[in-house]
Amino acid sequence: MTLKQRNLPFLHTFFFFFCLCPADIVFASSNETDHHALLAFKYEINEDPLHVLSSWNNSIPFCDWYGVMCSKRHRRVISLNLSSLQLAGSLSSQVGNLSFLRILNLDCNLFKGRLPEEISLLFRLQTLTIANNSFQGQLPKNLTHSAHLLTLNLDGNNFTGSIPNALGYLPKLTTISLSANLLTGKIPPSLGNLSLSNLSIAKNQIEGSIPRELSRLSNLQFLHLSQNYLSGAIPASLYNISSIKMLAVAGNNLNGFLPSSLFLTLPKLEKLYLGGNQFFGPIPQTITNASALVRIDFCLNSFSGSIPKSLGGLHNLELLNFGGNVLGTKEGDDLTFLDSLSNCTNLRQVFVPLNRLKGVIPDSLANFSITLTTLWLDRNLVHGSIPSHMVNLVNLEILSLFENELSGSIPQSIGELSNLQVLRLDHNILSGIIPPTIGNATFVNILLLSDNMLEGSIPNSIGNFMSLKELDLSQNNLTDAVPDQVWGLTSLSIGLFLAGNALTGPISSQVGEMVNLMELDVSHNRLSGEIPTTLGNCLVLQYIRLESNHFNGVIPSSMKTLKGIEVLDLSRNNFSGQIPEFFLELPFIKNLNLSFNMFDGEVPRGISGNLSAISVEGNNKLCGGVLELRLPPCSNPKNHRRSPPLKTILRISIPLLALAFASVSIVLLWVRKSREERSPSSTSEHQHLKLSYHELHKATNGFSSANLLGEGSFGAVFKGMLSRNNKFVAIKVVKLHEHGAKKSFLAECEALRNIRHRNLVKIITSCSSIDFRGNDFGALVFEFMSKGSLDKQLHPTGESVKLNIVQRFNIAIDVAMALDYLHHQCHVQIVHCDLKPSNVLLNDDLHALVSDFGLAKFLMVRASQAESSSIGLRGTIGYVAPEYGLSREVSTQGDVYSYGILLLELFTGKRPTESMFANNFQLHDFVEMALPDRLMEVIDPSLSLEEESNLDNNGQCVNTGNIRMCLAMILQVGVVCSAASPRDRMDIGDVITELYKAKSILFETRLS
Known part of the structure; x- marks a missing residue:
């Protein structure tokens, strides 16, 4: 009997067993592999706020777990879809063991770390989409093993390095989306080998030219290469891909002219974004043949000549943006293109500012579609009158015609x-x-x-x-x-500007209702009367210009509440009385002009601290002060009865005559200067800074990762330099695509427009616009804080110098003062809701400023008594008050809890989220158990009390014996503030009182 014959009975038995046994028994071992891989995936998840993975347990089969789909035959995992669930953690390498997986979708979560190389083992994978996470590192180079891959979407992560050339050898790939990462290098020409319908590599740092090989993508519908560093001309052959629906290359360094046949070869083109490049030449007249066009954006280039007059054939057109070019002719009929646009029944936005367009606005504008919301014709050479029939544009929201000749x-x-x-x-x-x-x-x-x-x-x-x-x-x-x-416009926030008219009468007491006003300019009028005491209610004011009017009376003491004032110009009025002492307490003053009034008495000595910012000339009854002010000494009251000798009279009168001559000269120079300043060509110093998306893009080098200062759930902060003044700023770009980000952006704008304090971060301006792609764009621009965040100073890397006790103490007071303002002094009570070291910024002098009001909540609005809603999670783990976990309403005591944790971290050097704090043992408990006997066991070990005793604080020296007592008091404040129950915590006002008590112990005045 042969070996084959001997094995026949066994083979028959095995075949019979295989046919009768259920598939799940046959593949039990394989199923177990998938089971373990899913458990390993779950193990790497640190946060699951929606508890979606609670179903991932042994009580139910893993094929019934949330987001898991198995094949019916083999019971193997074929799809893992966990998108938009707020999951945080890293992606386990064991995902590569899900060998039957076809779809992996982790979009819109909080995953971080590297994308494991083992993902290339998924040779059946068809869809890999992990967009809008925080994955980093280089792209896997061996994805070519996934020969069945159709869709690769890695948008919105932090991937670095170059695009692997091997991607061009995935035969079935139809979609590549790598936008909004940190990729460098060039576009691989090998991508031209594919059958792509969608190629998106926007918002990276890709350089070089656009490869000609991409013109072989005969099925391409969407090509998005905007916001990179691409240069050169667009390959002419690319315009021959007749399937293209969207071509977006905005925000690069591309150049060249557009071929006249461009719109004849792209019959399906719907969206064309060329803005922010260096294209030149005329706009092809064939544009009217692209009847499918919906959005056209040619802004910020060098296109010249006339705008085609037959755009009316674009019946689907919604957006037309030709702004920032050199369009225009000498004939003076450049606006006739508007006539044909009246046929575009879907038209919503027309942007043609910053060109050389001449002519009058045609009456046909009245025939535009009622869908029109935006019309920008500013900064051209438009003349004639404004058409009265524009009333037909019932949905018009923005009409901008400034800087023309209307x-x-x-x-x-x-x-x-x-x-x-x-x-x-x-x-x-x-x-x-x-x-x-x-x-x-x-x-x-x-x-x-x-x-x-x-x-x-x-x-x-x-x-x-x-x-x-x-x-x-x-x-x-x-x-x-x-x-x-x-005067009663309570909503005014940016400014009220009435300067340079002939207005009369007083400033109404209703001005005090403008509690959000940042700038008031009524200069160069004929206004009279006294400054109303209610002006002190306008706590946000930064600029007050009342010069060259007929105001009189004394400066009201209520103005001492205006701590945010930077410019106060009261010159050339009839103000009298003494110069108030509280002017000494204006921490941000840059220009205090009191000249040419009737002030009298002694000038407060401290007011000369910054002589370049102060002017008191032309007040003949002032005396005293420092010598630099060149004022006469104040008379001794005992000598008032004696007549001055002739020598003294001559000594005074001669300089006065010289002063009078000089004053006349100054007045003449001033009049000349004021006329120049009032000319249309000059830029007013007070004008609110307005920044465009293009300027912010340029300031940050295209929002380069090299300028990235930090990133959060709703936004990323970049360092930038504004070209208009060469000053560094911090630019917070809001991730408007994130769920809740828009509400956070609006909440932060609302909070920042309502507050002003020396210990709150100063906003320069905001930008709500559209980017080069036409997407909504939102950003906040702040003063740049050179020392970064308190978190980075408390937990430095490398050889950074750590904060000493005095610096930490001052920071603690600064933050407490900011909270006290928000809770008790601001006209609207505000709860910050996310106080933590990373949201406390430090300037050059290590003064602390509280930032990030994206979660702030208004407890009361004065006008309506209405409450606003809090947004998202009310704080950050480790700093958030425990009662918020019970869904209780936010309160000022929640901020006090966060402050208490921050205070403990400030002096212990320990984060509340460190691994030692687990199983209900918290930073609060760690410190409370050590007080008072084991104080030094919890103090940051980098603080040396012997070294601290030699520190100096403005003429005050530290007493070694008092340092321990002071530290104990501070930590006790932190313990009380971080109590579990809100009613056991201190009010922030009491916190400040206790801190100042500790300060009196910490420092003993040193005799000079």
Whole structure:
């Protein structure tokens, strides 16, 4: 009997067993592999706030676990879909053991770390999408093993390195999305080997030219290469891909002209983004053949010539952006292209600012689609009058016509634009009155009519603008008193600008209702009366300009509450009395101009601390002060009865005559200078800084990773340098695509416009715009803090110098003062909700400023008594008050808890999330158990008390014996503030009192 014959009975038995046994028994060992791989995946998850993985347990089969799908036959995992679940952690390498996996979707979570190389073992994988996480490191180079891969989506991560050339050898790949990463190098020409329909590599640091090989992608529909460093011309052959629907290359360094046949070869083109490059030449007239076009963006290039006049054939057009070019002709009929646009029934936005367009606005504008929301024609050479029939544009929200040569009057019908939000007609030559009907457009929040020839009085109807943030009527010929309705505009926040008119009357006491106002400029008018005491209610004010009016009286003591003032110009009025002592307490003052008034008495000596920022000339009754002010010494009261000798009279009179001559010269120079400043070409110092997306993109080198300062759930912070003043700023770019980010952005804007304090981070401006791709863009621009965050100073790397006791003590006081302002001094009570060391920034002098108000909550709004909603998780793990975990409403005591933890971390050097704090043992317990006998066991070991005793604090030396007592008091404050129950915590005002008590112990005044 042969070996084969001997084995026949066994083979028959095995075959019979295989046919009868269930598949799940046959593949039991393989199933177990998938089971273990899923458990390993779960083990690497650190946070699961929605508890979706609670079903991943042995009580149910793993094929029934949330997000898991198995094949019906083999019971093997074929799909793992856990997108948008707020999962945090790393991706286990054992995912590579799911050998039947076809779909892996982890989009929109908080995964970090590297993408494991083992993922290339998934040879059946068809879809890999892990977009919008925080994965880092280089892309796996052996993905070529996944020969069945159709979709690769790695958008919105932190991947670095170059794009693997091997991607071009995945035969079935149709979608590659690598946008919003940190990729460098060039676009691999091998990608031209594929059958891609979607190639997206935007928002990276890719350089070089666009490979000609990409023109072989005959099925390509979406090509997105915006916001990189690509250079050279677009290959002409790329324009021959007739399947393309979107071509986006905005925000690069591309150049060249567009071929005249461009729009004949792209019949399906819907979106074309070329903005922010160096293209030149005319716009091809064939653009009218691209009948499918929906969005056209050619902004910020060097296109010239005329705008094609037959754009009306683009019936699907929604956005047209030709802004920032050199378009225009000498004929003066450059706006006739608007005639044909009236046929575009879907048109929503028209941007053609910053060109050389001449001509008048055609009456056909009245025939535009009612869908039109935005019309920007500013900074051109447009003349003639504003068409009165624009009232047909019932949905118009933004009308920007500033810096043109428009004349005539503002149409009475302007008020019929009931949805209008922004109206800019400034820097033209408009005349006549401001029509009272303008107040009918009640949703206007920006109204700028400055630098025209408007006359008459300010209409009372402006008081109807209940959402108005900025009102600028300066540099006109307006007369009469400012209506009380204007002084009562409680919504004003950016500024009220009325300078350079002939306005009369007093400043109404209602000005105190403008509690959010940052800038008040009524200079160069004929206003009179005293400064109302209610001005002290405007706690956010930074700039006050009252110069060159007829104001009188004394400076009200209520102004001492205006701690944020940077510029206070009261010059050339009739103010009297003594210069207030509280001017010494203005921490941010850059310009204090009290000249040419009737102030008398002795100048406070401390007011000369920054002589370059102070002017008191022309007040003949002032005396004393430092010698640099060159004022006469104050007389001794005992000598008042004696007549001065002739020598003394001559000694005083001669210099006074010289001073009078000099004063006349100064006045003449001042008049000349003021005329120059009031000319339309000069830039007003007070003008609110407005930054575009393009400027922020340029300031950060394209939001380069080299400029990245930090990143959170809703935003990333970049260091940038503004080209207009060469100053560094911190730019917080909001991730508007993240769920909850837009609400956080709005909450932070609302909070920052309501607050102003020396220990709160100073916002320079905000930017709400669209990027080069046409997506919504939001950013906040802050002063740059050179020392970074408190977290980085407390936990430095390398050879960084750690903070000493005095510095930590001052930081503790600064943060407490900021909270006290938010809780008790601000006109609206605000809870920060996310106080932690990474949200405390330090300037050059290590003064602390609290930042990041994305989770802030208003407990009360003065006007309506309404509460706002908190956004997302109310804090950060380790710092968030325990009662928030029970879904209780936020309160100031929640901030006090966070402050207590921060205070303990400040002096122990330990984060509340360190591994030693587990099983209900917290930083609070760690310190409380050590007080008072084992104090030094919990103090940051980097603090040497012997070294600290030699520190000096403005003439005050540290007493060694008192350091321990002071530290014990501070830590006790931290323990009480971080108590589990809110009612056991201190009020932040009491915290400040205790800190100052400790300060009196820490320092003993040293005799000079």
